[in-house]
Amino acid sequence: MFFSGQTKLKLPVQRFSVDYKIIGNNKEEAYAKAKDICVEQTAEFPEELVPQGVISDNILGRIENFRNINDNTFVARISYAVDSAAGELTQLLNVIFGNISIKPGIRVENINITPELAEKFKGPRFxxxxxxxxxxxxxxxxxxxxxxxxxxxxxxxxxxxxxxxxxxxxxxxxxxxxxxxxxxxxxxxxxxxxxxxxxxxxxxxxxxxxxxxxxxxxxxxxxxxxxxxxxxxxxxxxxxxxxxxxxxxxxxxxxxxxxxxxxxxxxxxxxxxxxxxxxxxxxxxxxxxxxxxxxxxxxxxxxxxxxxxxxxxxxxxxxxxxxxxxxxxxxxxxxxxxxxxxxxxxxxxxxxxxxxxxxxxxxxxxxxxxxxxxxxxxxx
Amino acid sequence: MFFSGQTKLKLPVQRFSVDYKIIGNNKEEAYAKAKDICVEQTAEFPEELVPQGVISDNILGRIENFRNINDNTFVARISYAVDSAAGELTQLLNVIFGNISIKPGIRVENINITPELAEKFKGPRFxxxxxxxxxxxxxxxxxxxxxxxxxxxxxxxxxxxxxxxxxxxxxxxxxxxxxxxxxxxxxxxxxxxxxxxxxxxxxxxxxxxxxxxxxxxxxxxxxxxxxxxxxxxxxxxxxxxxxxxxxxxxxxxxxxxxxxxxxxxxxxxxxxxxxxxxxxxxxxxxxxxxxxxxxxxxxxxxxxxxxxxxxxxxxxxxxxxxxxxxxxxxxxxxxxxxxxxxxxxxxxxxxxxxxxxxxxxxxxxxxxxxxxxxxxxxxx
Missing domain, CATH: 3.20.20.110 (Ribulose bisphosphate carboxylase, large subunit, C-terminal domain)
Known part of the structure; x- marks a missing residue:
C-alpha cells in the first residue's frame, strides 16, 4: 500500500537466532509476546502493513522453536536476517535486545551466531x-x-x-x-x-x-x-x-x-x-x-x-x-x-x-x- | 600501612551527590548497604586499609542524608568528590552506578550535579x-x-x-x-x-x-x-x-x-x-x-x-x-x-x-x- 514491496535484500537470506525466555500467564500470551518480538526488533511497523513477499518473509523475526519450561515460563528461539545487523555490533545488539529491553518479562538467554557473523566479528584476538x-x-x-x-x-x-x-x-x-x-x-x-x-x-x-x-x-x-x-x-x-x-x-x-x-x-x-x-x-x-x-x-x-x-x-x-x-x-x-x-x-x-x-x-x-x-x- | 597517605587531591573538595533508593529488611541493613556504596563506588578497597586523612575523608562516598520511605525502602543521599569523575562522562556514570549495578536492591533515583560538573558537561547544545x-x-x-x-x-x-x-x-x-x-x-x-x-x-x-x-x-x-x-x-x-x-x-x-x-x-x-x-x-x-x-x-x-x-x-x-x-x-x-x-x-x-x-x-x-x-x- 505504502511501498512497492521492492527491496535490495539478497536472497537466500542467512539467519542467526536468539533464545528468549518469555514470561506469560499462559502459552497463548507468551506466544503472542514471541510474535511481537519478531516485529518489534525488525520492522517495528504494523505487521499487516509490512510489504508482503521478500520483506515480510525475511526481514521479520521468525519463531523457529517455542517450548514451555513451566506454566508461565517459555523459551522462544527467534531467527533474524544476518543482514539486518548491518555487520555492526551496535546494530546486532539492537536486533537482539534493543526495543524489547523496554518490555517486561523478556530475557535473552542464549545467542546463536552464524559463520557469517563470526567472519565479521572475529571476537578475541588472543x-x-x-x-x-x-x-x-x-x-x-x-x-x-x-x-x-x-x-x-x-x-x-x-x-x-x-x-x-x-x-x-x-x-x-x-x-x-x-x-x-x-x-x-x-x-x-x-x-x-x-x-x-x-x-x-x-x-x-x-x-x-x-x-x-x-x-x-x-x-x-x-x-x-x-x-x-x-x-x-x-x-x-x-x-x-x-x-x-x-x-x-x-x-x-x-x-x-x-x-x-x-x-x-x-x-x-x-x-x-x-x-x-x-x-x-x-x-x-x-x-x-x-x-x-x-x-x-x-x-x-x-x-x-x-x-x-x-x-x-x-x-x-x-x-x-x-x-x-x-x-x-x-x-x-x-x-x-x-x-x-x-x-x-x-x-x-x-x-x-x-x-x-x-x-x-x-x-x-x-x-x-x-x-x-x-x-x-x-x-x- | 601500604601507602604514605599522600594524594594530589586538591582541597577543598567539591562534591556532587546521588539519591539512591535502597531495599533492606530493616534500617540497619539498608544503612549498611549505603555505607557499602560509599566504598564500592570509590576506593573499592577494604575500608579499614584506606589511607586515613585526606583520602579517607574525601575520596570515599559520604552519606549526607538517610531516610525511610517505608519499612523496607530507604533513600540515601551519597556525595562524591567531583574530581573522582575525572571530568569524564564515562567515569561519572561509573561513580554513580558502576559496580553497584551488580548489587541487588540499589536504584539511582536522582542525580544532583554541581556547577563544576555543568561547566564540564554542557548538556544539550539546543x-x-x-x-x-x-x-x-x-x-x-x-x-x-x-x-x-x-x-x-x-x-x-x-x-x-x-x-x-x-x-x-x-x-x-x-x-x-x-x-x-x-x-x-x-x-x-x-x-x-x-x-x-x-x-x-x-x-x-x-x-x-x-x-x-x-x-x-x-x-x-x-x-x-x-x-x-x-x-x-x-x-x-x-x-x-x-x-x-x-x-x-x-x-x-x-x-x-x-x-x-x-x-x-x-x-x-x-x-x-x-x-x-x-x-x-x-x-x-x-x-x-x-x-x-x-x-x-x-x-x-x-x-x-x-x-x-x-x-x-x-x-x-x-x-x-x-x-x-x-x-x-x-x-x-x-x-x-x-x-x-x-x-x-x-x-x-x-x-x-x-x-x-x-x-x-x-x-x-x-x-x-x-x-x-x-x-x-x-x-x-
Missing part, C-alpha cells in the same frame, strides 16, 4: 591460549589483581605493582575506577606502573603484565590504548557498559594495538537481575567474547555480590563453548574474593580460569610480596 | 528553545515521526519522508533500526531523505528536518554525523545504550556538526525495571540531558510498552527541572502512540513536548499527507 602464551603459563589458573585505592598517587600505585609482580601475580590491572583523575594522571600512571612491572620481570624472569584502564571519553579511548601500548602496558581494561561494546571490538581488531583485553562488568549489572534483561551467560560470556574481550570479569559466587554457582558456571559456558570458531576466553571471577575462598573456586572452575583478587591480597597481611606468593602457592 | 527556533514553531507541541520499515529501499523511504514533510510533520527520523544495511545504505538514504524533506520545505515554507540514525561502530559515528550534516540532515538520532552515552556528548559539543540530537532508549530498558537499576527520571531525563541530547525518546503510557503516567511525568521532571543551568530538553513520548491517544497525552504533557507517532500514522489511513495533516490538526 583468547585463552593466546593469553597463556603471552604470560608463559601453561596449565595453572592465572593470577590477577588490581591497583587501588583511588586517591593514591601514581608513584605509590607503581610501587604496589612492583611488589605484586615480584610476588608472582600474572596480570596487574588498574582498578576500574582509575581513569584520568587530576590526582592520578593516566599517562603518568601507565608509564610508572608499566616500568615497575617490567623491572620486576627482569628480576624474576616472569612475564607479568600491567593492564591500565582505558575506559574514557569516546574520542580518547583508542588513543589511550595506543599510548598505553607505547608506554609498555601488556593489556587493556575496558568497561563496555560505560563505553559501548563496540569499543572492545574496535581495539581487539586493531593490529597496531595488538594487546589482550579484559572486559569489566561496571554499569552492566542491571541486565542480569529480574525477568527482563540478558542472562549471565549471554552478557558476560557470549557478548563479551563476540566483542573481542580475552577475559570477562564478573563477581564470583560467595563474594560481596550475589551471583550463584550456577550463574557463574553459565558464564564459563558462554565464554568457552563452541561459537563458530571464535576463540574461547577466560572467566575472571572477582568481587570480594579472598585467598581462603580459592580452593572452593578451583573445584568449580578447574584450571582454565583467571582469579582476580584485589582487596583480598591487601587484607591478607602487611607484606604484599608474601601475600602474592601465598596466592600463587594456593593456585599451584 | 535544548527546547533551540529546537523550536530551528523548526520555527513557537508554542505548540512538536510533531515527530519515523521512516520504516526495515527492508524498504532508501528511495521509497525518501518518498515517505516527502509526504510527511508536506503534511506538516516537524521532525522525520530514521527508524532506530536503520543503520547501514546492505539493502539500505546510510549515505544513499541520508542523501535522498534530506533532499526529499528540503524539497517539501520549499513547497510548504515549513522548516521540517530529517534526522538520520547515526548509531553505529565506534570509529564511524562521528564521521556519519559529519556526513549527515554535509548531506543536509537537520538533526541526529543516537541510541546511547548501544554506543555509550559519551558519544552524545562528543557530538553535541562538536561545533562543526552543530545539529540537535534525539536520544533513543534502545537497549536501556533493563535499567528501569525492578529494584536494581536507574529511575526513569534519572536515566531518560537527567542522564540523557547531561550527555547532551536535545530530546529524549521513551515509550509513552498507554502504548505498547509498560510505563505509567507517573513514570512518564518523572521523565519530564528530569528533562526540564533546574539542573545547574543546563538547558531543558524535550520529552518525546513514543512507542505505539496512536493519533487517538494524543488528546489524553496533551493533558499530561502540555505544550512542551514532542509527540513521536510512527506506525500510528501509517495505520491511520492510506494517504500519508492527509494523516500527517490530521496529526497536526489535533495538536493545534
Amino acid at each position: 583468547g585463552t591460549n593466546g593469553l597463556r602464551g603471552i604470560l608463559d603459563v601453561k596449565d595453572r589458573p592465572l593470577l590477577f589483581t588490581a591497583l587501588k585505592p583511588m586517591g593514591v598517587p601514581a608513584k605509590e600505585l607503581a610501587e604496589i605493582a612492583y611488589k605484586f609482580a615480584i610476588g608472582g601475580i600474572d596480570i596487574i590491572k588498574d582498578d576500574h575506577g582509575l581513569s584520568n583523575q587530576p590526582f592520578c594522571d593516566f599517562e603518568e600512571r601507565v608509564k610508572l606502573c608499566a616500568a615497575a612491572v617490567e623491572k620486576a620481570n627482569r628480576e624474576t624472569g616472569n612475564k607479568s603484565i600491567y593492564m591500565p584502564n582505558i575506559t574514557g571519553p569516546h574520542s580518547e579511548i583508542v588513543s589511550r590504548a595506543k599510548k598505553a601500548k607505547e608506554l609498555g602496558a601488556g593489556g587493556l581494561l575496558i568497561s563496555p557498559g560505560l563505553t559501548g561494546f563496540d569499543v572492545i571490538r574496535e581495539i581487539a581488531d586493531n593490529d597496531d594495538i595488538n594487546l589482550p583485553i579484559m572486559g569489566h562488568p561496571a554499569f552492566l549489572g542491571s541486565y542480569v537481575f529480574g525477568e527482563n534483561g540478558i542472562s549471565h551467560k549471554a552478557l558476560f560470556g557470549q557478548i563479551m567474547r563476540l566483542a573481542g574481550a580475552d577475559g570477562t570479569i564478573y563477581p564470583n559466587f560467595g563474594g560481596r555480590f550475589s551471583f550463584t554457582v550456577q550463574e557463574c558456571e553459565s558464564i564459563v559456558e558462554g565464554a568457552t563453548e563452541y561459537m563458530e570458531g571464535l576463540k574461547p576466553i577466560f572467566p575472571c571471577p572477582a568481587g570480594g574474593m579472598t585467598l581462603e575462598s580459592i580452593p572452593q573456586s578451583l573445584k568449580v572452575y578447574g584450571k582454565n580460569v583467571v582469579f582476580l583478587v584485589g582487596g583480598g591480597l591487601f587484607k591478607h597481611g602487611d607484606d604484599l610480596i608474601e601475600s602474592s606468593r601465598y596466592f600463587r602457592k594456593i593456585i599451584e | 535544548g527546547t528553545n533551540g529546537l523550536r527556533g530551528i523548526l520555527d514553531v513557537k508554542d505548540r507541541p512538536l510533531l515527530f515521526t519515523a521512516l520504516k520499515p526495515m527492508g524498504v529501499p532508501a528511495k521509497e523511504l525518501a518518498e515517505i519522508a516527502y509526504k510527511f514533510a508536506i503534511g506538516g510533520i516537524d521532525i522525520i527520523k530514521d527508524d532506530h533500526g536503520l543503520s547501514n544495511q546492505p539493502f539500505c545504505d546510510f549515505e544513499e538514504r541520508v542523501k535522498l531523505c534530506a533532499a526529499a524533506v528540503e524539497k517539501a520545505n520549499r513547497e510548504t515554507g515549513n522548516k521540517s528536518i530529517y534526522m538520520p540514525n547515526i548509531t553505529g561502530p565506534h570509529s564511524e559515528i562521528v564521521s556519519r554525523a559529519k556526513k549527515a550534516k554535509e548531506l543536509g540532515a537537520g538533526g541526529l538520532l543516537i541510541s546511547p545504550g548501544l554506543t555509550g552515552f559519551d558519544v552524545i556528548r562528543e557530538i553535541a559539543d562538536n561545533d562543526d556538526i552543530n545539529l540537535p540530537i534525539m536520544g533513543h532508549p534502545a537497549f536501556l530498558g533493563s535499567y528501569v525495571f525492578g529494584e536494581n537499576g536507574i529511575s526513569h527520571k534519572a536515566l531518560f531525563g537527567q542522564i540523557m540531558r547531561l550527555a547532551g541530547a536535545d530530546g529524549t525518546i521513551y515509550p509513552n503510557f498507554g502504548g505498547r510498552f509498560s510505563f505509567t503516567v507517573q513514570e512518564c511525568e518523572s521523565i519530564v521532571e528530569g528533562a526540564t527541572e533546574y539542573m545547574e543551568g543546563l538547558k531543558p530538553i524535550f520529552p518525546c513520548p513514543a512507542g505505539g502512540m496512536t493519533l487517538e491517544s494524543i488528546p489524553q497525552s496533551l493533558k499530561v504533557y502540555g505544550k512542551n513536548v514532542v509527540f513521536l507517532v510512527g506506525g500510528g500514522l501509517f495505520k491511520h489511513g492510506d494517504d500519508l499527507i492527509e494523516s500527517s495533516r490530521y496529526f497536526r490538526k489535533i495538536i493545534e
